[in-house]
């Protein structure tokens with residue numbers, strides 16, 4: 001008898017290139033706003049390590065700046081210099097030693113950069129208070145508390161950002177990560193190029209769909225050249241802007257097909273974050289249909305994320321073929337051992353770490 005039949009779909013392994021996820025539950029990237037000068041520290045070590053111990057199959061390190069000015073806040077992680085490698089290498093090793101894939105999301109925050117820590121209000125910081133100049137496709141501020149008018153990027157800026165992503169990908173590899181995600185969601189730099197609402201450029205990086213996706217496509221191509229053939233590459237997108245006249249699901253499917261041709265293995269389907277006035281209908285699993293549509297429309301593996309909190313819900317998503325992986329964020333903060341608890345809820349038992357055998 002096929003042994004896998006008795007294993008719930010949520011706990012079946014998945015191999016992407018040479019990397020095997022032990023189940024379908026991943027830890028979504030989550031900023032901790034706890035770094036100094038971009039350096040990972042004991043907080044990140046404990047936070048990320050506990051998720052690997054808790055049974056997740058992949059732990060994705062938070063949005064990590066490819067340049068100092070690409071960080072969302074002064075407390076965000078960075079990997080813009082070789083000095084940043086060592087503390088992240090400790091974390092990648094810890095995650096892998098505890099059975100999970102070590103993922104990292106690399107990012108440039110664009111016009112949403114230079115913000116204060118959320119627990120200090122999250123507003124844009126002036127240069128006198130530790131902030132910096134922001135850049136974007138077009139000089140349009142985000143709005144709300146993020147009032148800075150970004151500088152429209154020159155072709156030199158565009159080239160520099162692409163080189164920063166490539167150099168950061170190489171450092172992620174040197175740190176021992178075996179899964180890389182490019183952050184193209186939530187209104188950050190790539191996302192603001194993709195959407196017609198924030199990209200009003202008239203050069204070859206703005207205007208038509210082909211032009212708006214050019215920066216992400218070119219960067220992905222350049223990253224894929226330095227990210228080894230045998231390791232997975234993912235892209236997180238905002239599948240829709242939740243705005244009339246904005247980026248739509250059909251755009252995401254078309255983009256996913258092109259990214260797949262560039263060697264992207266998995267589309268991580270989030271949504272929104274581009275403009276503050278978007279009306280998002282948040283409910284359990286509200287972004288799962290995006291992962292499903294991209295998966296079937298572009299014939300590519302997807303991750304579903306957003307208000308996935310219950311074991312049966314997560315198992316159903318994988319069983320129904322809506323997504324290959326579920327990523328959890330807030331639920332994982334509430335319970336880093338969620339995978340072990342979820343297993344129990346659907347009548348399965350995860351092999352516990354020896355040290356925790358009496359409790360699981």
Ligand SMILES: Cc1cc2nc3c(=O)[nH]c(=O)nc-3n(C[C@H](O)[C@H](O)[C@H](O)COP(=O)(O)O)c2cc1C
Nearest residue numbers: 028029030031062063305306307308328329330331
């Ligand atoms: C504290 C916190 C930090 C986050 N940081 C990131 C991040 O660095 N990169 C990212 O793509 N999404 C980030 N997100 C979004 C989550 O990854 C996830 O997509 C979102 O919270 C929805 O999932 P959930 O309902 O399971 O929390 C963050 C969310 C939270 C709560």
